[in-house]
Amino acid sequence: MNGKYKKFPVGIKYLICVIFSAAAIILGIGIGSVFISPDEIAAVLANKIFGIDLPEKVTDITAAIIMNVRLPRVLCAFIVGAGLSAGGAVMQSVLSNPLASGYTLGVSSGASLGVTLTVFFGITFFGAFTLPLMGFIFGFATVLTAVAAASRFDRNTGSATIILIGMVMSLFVNAAVTLLMGINRDAAKSVIYWQMGSFSGQDLTTAAIIFPITLVTILIVMRYSIAMDLMTFGDEQAMSAGVNIKSAKILLLILSSALTGTAVAFVGTIGFIDLIAPHAVRKVFGSRHKIVIPMSAVTGGGFMVISDLLARTVIAPVELPVGAVTAIIGAPVFAYIFLKKRK
Amino acid sequence: MLEIKNLNAGYNGKQVLFDISFGLEFGRSLSVIGPNGCGKTTLLKCIAHLMDFEGNITLSGVSLKGLGRRELASRVAVMSQLNVTYFPYSIYDTVMLGRFSHLKPGIFTGNPQKADFEAVDESIKAVGLTELRDRQIDTLSGGQLQRVFLARVLAQNPQIILLDEPTNHLDLKHQLELIDYIKDWVEKGKEKRAVIGVFHDMNIALRLTQNVLLMDNGKVGKMGDFSEIADSEYLENLFGINVVSYMSENSKLWESMKNA
Numbered sequence: 045m046n047g048k049y050k051k052f053p054v055g056i057k058y059l060i061c062v063i064f065s066a067a068a069i070i071l072g073i074g075i076g077s078v079f080i081s082p083d084e085i086a087a088v089l090a091n092k093i094f095g096i097d098l099p100e101k102v103t104d105i106t107a108a109i110i111m112n113v114r115l116p117r118v119l120c121a122f123i124v125g126a127g128l129s130a131g132g133a134v135m136q137s138v139l140s141n142p143l144a145s146g147y148t149l150g151v152s153s154g155a156s157l158g159v160t161l162t163v164f165f166g167i168t169f170f171g172a173f174t175l176p177l178m179g180f181i182f183g184f185a186t187v188l189t190a191v192a193a194a195s196r197f198d199r200n201t202g203s204a205t206i207i208l209i210g211m212v213m214s215l216f217v218n219a220a221v222t223l224l225m226g227i228n229r230d231a232a233k234s235v236i237y238w239q240m241g242s243f244s245g246q247d248l249t250t251a252a253i254i255f256p257i258t259l260v261t262i263l264i265v266m267r268y269s270i271a272m273d274l275m276t277f278g279d280e281q282a283m284s285a286g287v288n289i290k291s292a293k294i295l296l297l298i299l300s301s302a303l304t305g306t307a308v309a310f311v312g313t314i315g316f317i318d319l320i321a322p323h324a325v326r327k328v329f330g331s332r333h334k335i336v337i338p339m340s341a342v343t344g345g346g347f348m349v350i351s352d353l354l355a356r357t358v359i360a361p362v363e364l365p366v367g368a369v370t371a372i373i374g375a376p377v378f379a380y381i382f383l384k385k386r387k
Numbered sequence: 388m389l390e391i392k393n394l395n396a397g398y399n400g401k402q403v404l405f406d407i408s409f410g411l412e413f414g415r416s417l418s419v420i421g422p423n424g425c426g427k428t429t430l431l432k433c434i435a436h437l438m439d440f441e442g443n444i445t446l447s448g449v450s451l452k453g454l455g456r457r458e459l460a461s462r463v464a465v466m467s468q469l470n471v472t473y474f475p476y477s478i479y480d481t482v483m484l485g486r487f488s489h490l491k492p493g494i495f496t497g498n499p500q501k502a503d504f505e506a507v508d509e510s511i512k513a514v515g516l517t518e519l520r521d522r523q524i525d526t527l528s529g530g531q532l533q534r535v536f537l538a539r540v541l542a543q544n545p546q547i548i549l550l551d552e553p554t555n556h557l558d559l560k561h562q563l564e565l566i567d568y569i570k571d572w573v574e575k576g577k578e579k580r581a582v583i584g585v586f587h588d589m590n591i592a593l594r595l596t597q598n599v600l601l602m603d604n605g606k607v608g609k610m611g612d613f614s615e616i617a618d619s620e621y622l623e624n625l626f627g628i629n630v631v632s633y634m635s636e637n638s639k640l641w642e643s644m645k646n647a
Contacts, residue, residue: 142473199439270497274484276474280467284435285543286460286488330523331474 057328061339065122065346072118072349073110075357080106080114112247120246120254121352121366122345124307125317127258129344131303132318133325133336134265137272138296139203140279142382145318146304149210149297152313153217154186155179155305159238160224163231175238179309186213187301191294200279201290206297240365241312243352250310257306262341265299268292269333276331314367316374317344317351323381388412389434389446389547389581396433396440403429404440405605413546414577416570418592419585421602422626427585430602431549434583435465446546460488464545466536468555475523478516478535482507485542510541514568530561537568548572550584554591566594589630601625 074080088107090096098107128146135144146152158178161167170177190210191201198205225232271292274282283289304318321344322336329335348366351373355366394407403426411417419427433440436451436459444451446462454462464485476484483499486506490497499507511520514534519527524535533553540548548569554562573580586592592599593613601608601617603625609616619631 137474140474270484270487270490273476273480274487277472277484280432280437280465283437283456284460284463284465285484285539286457288456326475330480331476332480 058339061325061328061343061346065342065349068346068349068353069118069122072121072353073114075353076109076114077360078106078109080110085110116246116248116251117243117352118349119248119251120311121243121348123251123254123258124243124311124314125321125348125351126262126341126345127254127303127307128314128318128348129321129340130258130262130265130337131300131307132344133322133333133340134272134296134300134303135318136322137276137333138293138300139207140276141203141207142323143319144207145315146301146308147214147313147315147318148207149190149301150186150214150217151183151301151304152308152315153214153221155183155308156221156235156239156313157186157217158182158309160221160231160235163234164224164228176309180305183305183308184301186217187297187305189213191297195290195294201293202279238312239367241314241367241370242355242363242365243311244356244363246311254306254310258303261299261303261306262337265296265303266334266337268296269337272296272333273331312367314348314370316370316378317347320344320374320378320381321347323378327381327384389583390444391434392443392445394430394433394440394442394444396429396438396442398429398438403605404433407442407605407607409600409607409610411581411583413579413581414573415598416573416582416584416596417598417600418595419583419600419602420589420592421608425602426605427602428551429605431465431551431583431585434547435459435463435549437465457488460543460545462545463547463549464540464543465549465551466540466553467551468553472525475525477521477523478511478527478538479507479520481524481535482510482538482542485510485539488543506542506544507538510538513541513572514538529556530558533557533561533565534568537565541572546579546581548580548582550582550586552585552587554586554588562588562591563594566591570595589634 070082070085073085074082084102084106087096087099087102088110091098091107092111132145135146135148136142138144139148156179158181159175161182162175162178167178168174187210190213191206193213194206194209195201197209221235225235271282271287274285274287275289275292279289308314322340325336325339325343329339348370351369352366354373355364355369358364389411391410392408394404395402396404407430419430421427429438432438434444434451436454451459451463483503486499486503487497489503489506491500511517514537516531516534516538519531524532527535533556537553550569554565557565569582569584573582582595584592584595586595597613598611599613599616600610601621608625609621619629622630
C-alpha cells in the first residue's frame with residue numbers, strides 16, 4: 045500500500061512505449077522502395093557516428109539512402125509528432141478540455157495564412173526558410189492575439205473564453221486564406237499542398253532546427269507539471285490550491301503554441317496526433333503531467349513515424365498526404381479511446 | 388480570527404455584495420443561508436480571492452489580498468460542488484495535488500517530502516478511502532468523489548475551509564457524513580481552524596452549526612445563533628415562502644412515522 049506516489053516510476057509500460065517508438069523508427073528507416081535491414085541501419089549509423097568501418101555487404105547506395113533520405117525524414121516525423129503531442133497535452137490541461145489542441149487556438153490557420161501570403165506575394169526574404177518562418181510567425185501571432193483578446197475581455201482569462209475567441213480567430217483567418225486562394229489559383233495549389241502536410245524532401249537541417257526548440261520547450265513545460273494537473277480540474281480549483289492561474293495559463297499557452305507552431309511551420313497542418321497520443325498515454329499511465337508530457341512526446345513521435353510510413357508505402361509510388369492518413373486512422377481510433385470506459 | 392470589513396464586490400459592473408462586515412473566531416463554523424442570487428457564493432469567492440473585491444479581509448491580522456496564491460492556499464481552501472472530471476487521476480494523486488502550496492520547488496516540479504506523504508495518508512484515512520486509494524477518480528460514485536475532494540482540501544492543511552454547496556448530488560447518508568467530517572476537523576484544531584459553508588438545504592446548514600449568516604440581497608441580513616435571530620416572519624420575507632410551517636409540516640410527517 046505504501047510508496048504509491050512514485051517520483052519517476054519505471055516499469056514495463058514505459059519500456060513498451062519506448063520499444064514501440066524505437067521499432068517505429070527502425071521500420072521507418074528500413075521500409076521503402078529499397079528494403080534495408082536493421083543490421084544494415086545499425087552499421088551505417090555506427091559508421092557515421094563512431095567512424096566504425098562499413099561491412100562489405102553494405103553498399104554506399106544503402107548508406108546514402110539512409111543518411112540523405114530516410115533518416116532525415118524519420119527524424120523530422122518523430123520530432124514533429126513529439127512536439128504536436130506534447131503541445132496537445134498541455135493545451136488540454138490548461139483549457140481543462142480534453143478536446144483542445146493547438147489548432148483550437150488558431151495555430152494552424154494562422155500558419156496557413158502566413159504560407160498563403162508568402163506564396164501569394166512571392167516573398168523570399170529568408171531563402172529556403174521563408175515558408176516555415178512565415179508559417180511560424182503567423183501561427184504564433186494568431187495565438188497571441190487570441191490570448192490577448194481573451195484576457196482583455198475576460199478578467200480571469202477563462203478557458204471557455206479562450207476557446208471561443210480561438211475558434212472565431214481560426215474561422216476568420218481561414219476565410220482570409222480562402223479569399224486569397226480564390227484570387228490566385230496558382231498560389232492556391234501550393235497552399236493546399238502545404239496544408240495536407242508532408243515529410244517528403246526534409247533534410248537533416250530541418251531536424252537540427254526543430255529538435256532543440258521542441259526539446260527545450262518540453263523541458264520548460266514539464267516544470268509546470270503539478271500546476272497542469274491542478275488546471276485539469278478547472279481554473280477556480282487550481283487557483284484555490286495555489287496556482288497563479290493567469291500567468292501560468294498564458295505562459296503554458298504560449299509554450300504549447302510554440303511546440304505546435306514549430307512542427308506545423310515545417311511540415312504543414314497535421315491533425316489528430318495531438319489528440320490521440322495524449323489520450324492513449326492517459327489511458328495507460330493516468331493523467332499526471334510529469335509522465336503524460338514526456339510519454340506523449342515519445343508515443344506521438346512513434347505514431348507520426350508510422351503514419352508517414354503508411355503515407356508513402358500504401359499506394360507507392362504515389363505518396364498520400366500524411367495529414368490525411370493521421371485523420372483517417374486517427375478519428376476512429378480517437379473515438380474508440382475516448383469513449384471506451386476505463387476498467 | 389477571520390475578519391471581513393466593508394466588503395463590496397460584483398460582476399461586470401453589477402454590484403452583488405454591499406458593505407459586508409463580520410468576524411469569525413477560530414474553532415467556530417458559520418453557515419451562510421439565503422435565497423438564490425443573494426451573493427452567498429460570491430462571498431466565498433471573495434474570501435478565497437477568486438475574484439476582485441473592495442474592502443478588507445484579514446486572517447489573524449494579515450490581509451488576504453496581499454498574499455500570493457501559494458501563501459493564500461496554505462491558509463484558505465475551497466471545496467466546491469461536485470465536478471465532473473475527464474482526466475483520470477488516482478485518488479492518491481488527486482489528494483496529493485492539495486499539497487501544491489506546500490511542495491518544495493524541484494528541478495521540474497515540486498517533489499513531495501515526508502510531511503506531504505503523511506498529510507495525504509492522514510487525509511485519505513480521515514475520509515475513509517484508504518482501501519480505495521489507487522482507484523481512478525473517474526470510476527468513483529458521486530459520494531466517493533466528493534470525499535476525495537474533501538481529502539484534498541484537508542491535505543492542503545488550511546486554517547479556513549470554505550464549502551460551496553458541498554452536499555449537492557450526495558445522498559442523505561453521505562451528506563451527513565461529510566458535515567460530520569468537517570465538524571470533526573474544526574473540533575480537532577480549535578485554536579487555528581474555522582469553516583464557512585454555503586448551503587441551500589437549511590437542515591444541513593444547521594447540522595454544521597447554529598451560527599448562521601442570513602444573507603439578504605447582497606447584505607448581511609442577520610447574523611448569530613439561528614434560534615435567536617430568525618423568526619417565522621423574517622424567514623418568510625427573506626425566502627418568499629413560509630419556511631417554518633413547511634419545516635414543521637415535514638416534521639409532523641416524520642414524527643408520525645416514528646410512532647407508527
